[in-house]
Amino acid sequence: MSHGFSTWNLAITPLSPLHIGTGEDYEPTQYVIDGTGLYSFSPEAALRALPEAARADLLRILNGPPTVELLKQVQGFFHRQAERLIPEAEHVIPVLPTIAAEYAERVGKTAQRERDIINQLRIMRTYSDAATRRPILPGSSLKGAIRTALLDRVNGGASLPDDIKRLPANARNVPFQKRLFGYANFDQDPMRLVQLGDAADVRPPETLGTEIRYAVNRKRQPVTKDGREVAAQAENLRQVVECIPPMRPRAFQGRLSLQELGGLTRPELPKPELRWTFEELAEACQAFYRPILERELQELGSRSYLDATWHAAIRQILDAQEPAFSARRAFLLRVGFYSGAESVTLNGVRSIKINMGKDPATGKTRYEDLPVTKTVWLAAQDIQQRRDLIPFGWVLVEAVLHDQAFAEWPVGLTEQGLNEASAEAHWRDAVEARRRTLRERLEAERARDQAQREAAERQAREEAERAARLATLSEQGRQLEALRMRLEQDRQANLRQAGGELANRLVALFKEAVESWPAADCMALADLAEEIYGYIGWPASKKKRERQEQIQALRQKASA
Template sequence: MSFLSSHTLHFTPLTPVHIGCNETYEPTNYVIEGTALYEFNPDTAIRNLPDIARKELLKIVTGKPTKEMLKQVQALFYQNRESLIGGAEHFFPVGDGVAEQYKKRVGKAAQYEGRGRQVINNLEIERTSYNQANRKPMFPGSSIKGAIRTALLDSLNKGQPLSHNLKQKRGAAQNRGFQESLFEGKFHTDPMRLISVGDAHWVTDGDIPGNEIRFAVNRKRRLQEGERLQQSMAEEKGLSQTLECVSAMQPRCITGSLNIQDVSEIRQTHGKVPKSELQWSVRDIAALCNRFYTKLFREESSAMQKLGYLDANWVRLVSMVLSENMQRKLDNNEAFLLRVGRHSGAEALTLEGVRNIKIMTGKGNAPKYKDAPQTWWLASTDKNNALGMMPFGWILVEIDTDPAELFSGVDEMHRFNEGKADWLRQNQDYKNSLKDALDKKQQEEQERQMLLDKKRAEEAEQERLEMERSAAEDAQRELELSKLSPIEREIAEFETYWDAITALTSGNWEGDSQKEAAEFIRDRMKAEKIWREKSSKKNPAKDKPFARTQIVLGFLK
């Protein structure tokens, strides 16, 4: 495939951006300590847990899966978080409110419904798109291209309502027919097939974390006189959306590409190409995106600011960034605004003139349809705080710019995030200290295990040698017994000579056998040096060897 032009796009997120990837941080692979989320591999975590905790975990998970089991696992991991943090693979900031909610709910029920039924808050956090190789945030090319497509379609529609024929269709069929009517064709003549947008990847060094955890809170767009800034019904019930986002105000932190295909190559293959007026250049694309998104950004920001929702520092900084030389770039279509990802707002996803937005009116009530939503979703560090928030999804895109070229507000951007650099160093030091402690503990455990294995090996060797010695003694004894007469062998089987004398006096043998037995007992007593025909004691009756010798002598006469 040959390209008419190739361009590098530099992305600066002006607000938190969440582009879902159908993955979540599960409470079984992360813990939150302080204002940091530490992610770990469950298999690694099991190895890092203390022995007692590991045995307790295995005891918990061997039972039937239940809500109680989930709570127990969450609580166990939190109680042993220092061991898990030391082996964490990844960590990044969370808002104070997120950390507080986690601490209150980990291992517990989020709320109780009727009849005391528990509703478990499993503390899942929706992940934003990321590079599997280095775990850094990224913007999928499909998301960027989709946002561009919306702006191009809106420019062609010019605020017109749906035609009568399209109104007769529903859902995907209506949407497909509408887009085909604006682009004047289907697959081969769709002008977007000429535009190729690659995935945009993280390019900033590691001075600050690229992502963070935020609450998504819902706020009214219009308040009646005297009405307070209300929470949504879900928030009032203790439920909330928790999202991982690319952090705001990180200049040119992500870079991607946009290529425009050469139509002459297509003509040579099948001849079907988009109309010439729909073969846009990169500057055309920038102009149409600015036409659609810049107006929306300024109108929305102004309305949010009037209601006091927005973070004052962010308002001041975004005004600075979009002034002076950056404004010239926007005017010259060397840069443009886009809105991407979750909670971008219905206006950024639909076209002027055909918006028909579904408005929920409460349980049991039929929904209404209007040309504008009634609420905004905003990014907040604390779901209970109605102020100090930012919208979701706004990014500034520069085309083929020199990364070394500064623009207004860059220094202020760094100051906006300078606390994150300190945060990263402090938490890296904390994680390293726990890792050192974990490594030391594991080394000590390995050394203890090595000593235990050595001791066991030595004991096993000693046992083997003892068995060999015993076997040799048994063999030698068996050899010696084999040389004896049956009576001698019988006597030799007694453990002591006294047992043999007892058998002799009990009449075990008679006649010649009795005398033979007595002779053998005598010889055994002499060998053991306890044969005593005379006693040196004053009272010979108390001299046991003498007394027993006299018994044997009585059978030898």
Template sequence: MNPFASYRMLITPLSPIHVGTGESYEPTNYVIEDGALHEFDTGAVMVALSDADRKALLEIGNRRPDTGMIEALQRFFYERREALMAHAIQRIPVLPGVAGFYEKRVGQTANREADGKKVVNRLEIDRTSFNPVTRLPVLFGSSLKGAMRTALLDGVNGGRPAQERKGLHEFQGRLFRYFDENARPHLSLELDPMRLVQLADAAWNGEAGLPAAQVHLAVNRKKVEVKDQQGSVRKFQAEAKELYQILECTPGWRYRAFSGQINLQLVDGVAEKDRSGNRQLPVANLRFDAAQVARACNDFYRPILEEECRLLHQRGFLDATWYKAIQQFLATTQTKLQRGDAFLLRVGRHSGAESVTLRGARDGHIKIMKGKDEKPEYLDAAKTLWLAADEKDQSTNLLPFGWLLVELLPMNTAVTDWPELKAACEPHLAAARAFKDKLAAQRVRLEQAKAEAEAKRREEAEKARRAAEEEARRQREEDERQARLAALTPNLRHIEEFKVAFAARAEQLRGGKDRQNAEYHQRAQKLAKGALEGPDWTTEEKLAAADAIAEWLPKVVERIDKDALKKLKLGSLRAQP
């Protein structure tokens, strides 16, 4: 007997999803250009940058770690974005407002604090959960299970207020019957019914070639409009301080973009109590089947979705196209939702306080942060909503975060299309398809630029290799010359140095000649006279001096004929004793 009832989960995001990981894109490993974020790694930086660029980067890195250094690093990578883009390991679309925001702020000071210190635009982009091998998004099984747990707890609680004030497990443990304050220990986690519900991470299964993520701004907007005494709309704290976040999100309306699995452990035939008479299984009416999970999720999340859409539409925040699509979607999926073949779920950051707390139990428990040095207040509902935006000042065409549609199919059932859902998603893919086409054209240009840069680097490396070989050859020759010089007498070394100096001068003149009686003519005269009159010059040394002067002086000094050489008494130097 199979110990599990296993179901395939086909998951369609309905709005932007951001499941945080604690990781982020830093301005030192991405650039934004032409509507795309281009991510690169350290290896790409070392390949893409020239030697001069690498030295400049090292110089910046050795500075004092302050805002000036951060700004300089941001500017460094932005100014070299063309070279880096060709080595990108991933490219994802960025909304125009986000791209403009980045371009205006990269490498700039955001503002100054009261003491005059600069506040730099850090520009980190929080990453959504992803597979580190494929770099494609994933939905963590823990996120999905946590959302299901909230809905199931809400169903058991039935809208009653929480009695407990000590902590999370006391409340949940009472509802799910694994906490007993009279027992020791109080908590028996093996009796938690959710241990029978097992979920794997849901992997990306979206249409090949389409971007799997998009960068949004998250902005905070007030649920209820507040006016001052003059009747003007008053900005609330988040708006006044221009609070925003930059988030990588899985985009909405991606047909069956994720595929996962849920296993419901079957305990039929397992004894309710152990040999000591202690309960070892969750209570029978809390051993949830697939239909109960789906029904609980729809009962809990659908009213939240409908109320949030109503509120956002009333405030003028909601994107009209998305709102119309959701209304049509809910109407066309009514039958499947009621049967439990599919259910709504909300996961990730900015799902809203109402989506992570239980009806009745949340009353007076939602923490509302106040201004600096002010104590928080606790209310029945949140006062604000975080919404996905293109611009930080945007107040229309906004989207809620976190909405998913989950289809459940027994693992032994063949997967068939859902034409109505697919048709509902298709109109929202135009921008993704345009980005795919643009990226294909961009990739051709960048690959060409990469090939040209690599060819240039190979050429420079070959030049450097040849230069190194030439320098090594010259050094060997110089070492050999120095060794020969060391073996010579002082007079013969003097003659060798004369020949080297005249050879170098001839190379400099490139066919030209120095005037008579100038420096090099005088050097020849001095050598001839010293050899002729020096008492320590041997016959062999005098002959070598005469030969060197006769060979090199005409090459360097003008009008050196037989008479000019005769005046140097070379014949006397060559005469035998």
């Protein structure tokens, strides 16, 4: 009897775009889009980025009533401040040109259906590490996908007659799972023997963690009118989502452990026949998901939806992995949003509630339970796109025992990965160049603002000091100070006028000073007069002698 764990290292390759929902969105008040980048920022970063006047403007907006109009004003405000926010952004994600254009067209704008516009500017976030902002494949998502495959295996997959497999009327999902897995409480659930942690992104930090795409809804079968195919109403559905990009070889690594109970049997333990080996687990996943993928490829291909380059890459990967599939050392899974009801329900008991539209007689919405959906969600670059689309959610899982190493990734697919890395590096270089340019511009602006503030403060201090000094001066002293200030103003303006206001003020003081000023003030005026004429120049010869005589008279009075 052996007890313990068998532990497997997992390498996970996203084969198609993945969106693992968090219930959180990038709100249009938390990001700006510039060029091909979405720049996400926190409130703290926004406050750092905004100058005092802009913060006051934002506070004025936020003090308004909490209405749709306020949300639009806040959106528009951040959009206008984009060049200040971009250098302070904490996270940058590539976006499609079409999404950038839609953002520019709609942000902060008025529309007939305003709430729809606001909702369409929300971008659904994928699961990620809060510190690094790198994406994560949650162990719960991976384990949930494995659980579905094992439930299908226990239920007989597609091999049992419908009357045996069919879910009883009004039966609920959890009781049905308990019946298949034969448990009444958690300890008896065989999945508790399967331990699977989060799979971390192990790519270099300079690579792109996520990207922004459209999720669009397309009909599985053509909708025709008068013999011509038309777009169905459902095809107007679209969402903007953050995705893990596809075809990143072994981008994620995780660990799976299977608890081994040997021959131990107790009522509270899972049944022995429901204690799976890794090989049985891999076989169940492959048996459940591979037919779904093949059927989807065939169906989407027949509708000309599929991206041909992506389809060729999938075929190349599947062919290269056939030996590992056969050895039960690799398997397919489907995880995340838009995986399709067929990937999360069991063969033979699948019953999907389909909206059949309005009943002409009653006007009420009709629903019908069907074994397949009528539409499929696909990753797109444009909301009107009907070609070059990619399904969501597919991953390849490779496994080796914890003390073994993975084989080399196939050469052709490595080259594809290198091409993608080169494109990512080019995008990131462009983003960093843009941020650097804006950062330098803002730093220069802040330096100018700081210099202006310091100059204003210095001027205020000097004016205060001058006012305090003037308060202690006599009337003659204040007139002398006013004349000095005028001389300084002309110097700063590089103004030299022999017959200007400065010269006229000086001449007006000569007579008054000789008649009534104290000696010390007369001497000060004489010195200041020579300084003034030294700057603006002496008048013509006759006037020059007159002014020199007036200055001399001031000095004689001062020395008398």
